[in-house]
Amino acid sequence: MTHVLVGQVVGADLDKPAGGREPQWKRHLRAEMVTLGPDVQQLVWAWLLRQRSEHTAAAYGRDLREWLAFCNERDLDPLAATMGHGDAYGRWLERGRGLSARSAARKLAAVSSWYTYLVKAGGLEANRFRDANRPETNRKESKTVGLTESEAFALNRAAANDHGRQRVRTAAIVALMLSVGPRVAEVTSLPLDSLGWERGMRTVRIVGKGGKIRTRQLPEEAGAAIDAYLAVRGDGPGPLFLSSKGKPLTTGYVAELVQRLAREAGLHKPERVHPHTLRHTFATLAHERGASPREIQDALGHSSIETTEIYLHSPRRLENDPSVKVAKVLW
Template identity: 70%
Template sequence: MSLLEPSVQELVWAWLMRQRSPHTGAAYGRDLREWLAFCNQFDLDPLSVDVGHGDVYARSLQVRGLSARSAARKLAAVSSWYGYLVRRRVIKANEFGGANRPETNRKESSTVSLTESEARAMVYAAANDHGWQRLRTAAIIPFMLSVGPRVAEVTTLTHASLGYEHGMQTVRIVGKGEKIRTRQIPPEAMEVLSAYLVGRGFAQGPLFATAAGRPMLAGDITDLVKRVARQAGLHRPERVTPHALRHTFATLAIERGASLDEVSEALGHESTDTTKIYVHALRRLENDPSVKVAKVLW
């Protein structure tokens, strides 16, 4: 197959259009394009592959240096497409589903979590940003740290997402699977958010906008977070991502007495098992036996 057959292209679009979340659809689309490019490179018919081809593709992802979690996610996305093709009776069985997937440790997360002092340093650096984007920076960093949304959720927020219920400022977040959760915006975060909204001079459209007025993209927010991390003088600022701010929200909330169920609901997790990943690394480090041994040595 030197080119992607029109029938395959139609099946790709049909599957992607079934995804309720545009962010999920976009992620699946990227993963599937990579797999189809792999098929094209080795002249494979995507509708006739077997488990061996899946094993080779899994190995190629590892050779590229992808983490086990990222590789497993990509393989799961492709397998989901083949599962859809089975239901459509385009193919008889999902041979790809049997491919070897890298083992992942569900108790570990590669995402960093900031300490209280580091989180405060981020808020301080954001408040002291410069240029036209100063008010926006001063608003978005504390908003993400104190509310803990996914970066994809932030990009879809509009002014209409804001509300006021039971005497509290709120934000309506549309999460994975189009599931909606209403979160309280702390007064401190709302104060800087209001200053930003007043300063930019218009009350409609995206909540966090570029100079051109379009919604900030995930890449825009990632660049901003890393820049503020550098300005805050954090160690290895390149590791501080929007997801690190979400991770920080979870760990700080639990450290300050929030229950696992409360944090899980706030994050929009389907299960507390996902939330546990956020806090396990912190507790593992805090309880590391090395501290007990060091007390003997020094």
């Protein structure tokens, strides 16, 4: 049944790169899939192909590769994995890999999603992995905390005063990320024609997770920074932000850029400042300036308000702790 499905629906060449060098995560995944039959291998690529976002597909591919490596090192047939194997894998992710409960739970969910797909595609009778015990996570907490107003200002200024040929691009990227709050993958995948105008306002059209599109207002200052960059970039088609060789920027490049700027801005613990920090910063600053959780949810492209609430913990929550107000009554 699986063979017929793969041949007729998926296609025999689905796992072959379209041209050029395939991404590293695909090569690593391919190496770990050698123990799987060719039909199941095809279903792996079909499952990844279903993901609307290339970023999501890459993350799922890396998660599956890690699970297959875990199985291969222990001579475990992945197609015979049970709930107990999933429990053991979850504990290994936390204790052996030292991952947070949230990261371990996400990886288990990705693997379970693959098994569910195999069942639906006729490649497996049941998803016995589904009921594996996932680490408990606190949905209200996040290790990523937004910058304070003064820190965000310092980072934005460091970007504007950056040196080198790519200074205007640096300023435009950071201005966009701080003032609009997109995910880093959304920034690197923005096409030039995502910029526009609507009802007299400058806009940027962002394609988020699941292919969902949201149109955001681009503040005047961020628009000016982007215009300065466009004067150097030119109006040729393709990604908005290009490397010096005319190639799309990688998320890794943006991460390194943000950390360098955090050091140059003199921020506390700059090694903890990542692109996602800027997204949290947008959310917390917007909340502190009066934006409602629903408005921020819409701006960030979250499908759940619970996810947005994770972003709304103020970086000054210790300074603003209600204990201070209570103490004034007691002393």
